[in-house]
Amino acid sequence: MTDELGKSIFERSHCPIACALDYLGDKWSLLIIRDLLLGKKRYQEIMASPERIATNILADRLKKLEAAGLVIQQAYQQKPVRYEYILTKKGEDLRPVLEALVKWGKAYFPGTTVFKSHE
Numbered sequence: 001m002t003d004e005l006g007k008s009i010f011e012r013s014h015c016p017i018a019c020a021l022d023y024l025g026d027k028w029s030l031l032i033i034r035d036l037l038l039g040k041k042r043y044q045e046i047m048a049s050p051e052r053i054a055t056n057i058l059a060d061r062l063k064k065l066e067a068a069g070l071v072i073q074q075a076y077q078q079k080p081v082r083y084e085y086i087l088t089k090k091g092e093d094l095r096p097v098l099e100a101l102v103k104w105g106k107a108y109f110p111g112t113t114v115f116k117s118h119e
Contacts, residue, residue, distance in 0.1 A: 023068045028061050041084035
């Protein structure tokens, strides 16, 4: 399997679930996607999420999500340069996956709370 840049990436097998987990199977990636789907765009907004991701892990996951074609980085300020993160179509297409996880989580983890849009 290759990424959008044609670089070879590690894959466990040709199973679509295994391939998706190669990108999204860590503790943080889907939570970052969740925050972006809810309207967060800036690094500090994502940092403010209740899971309290460490800065080095957030920076690493954003780079990985960008390399996977799920997120793009876009400058919103020039001096100093600051970036926001925007989901690509590929990233946006994870919305029904997260909605299914919310439905499953609400059914099997009573008392959990669904986050609302950031906007």
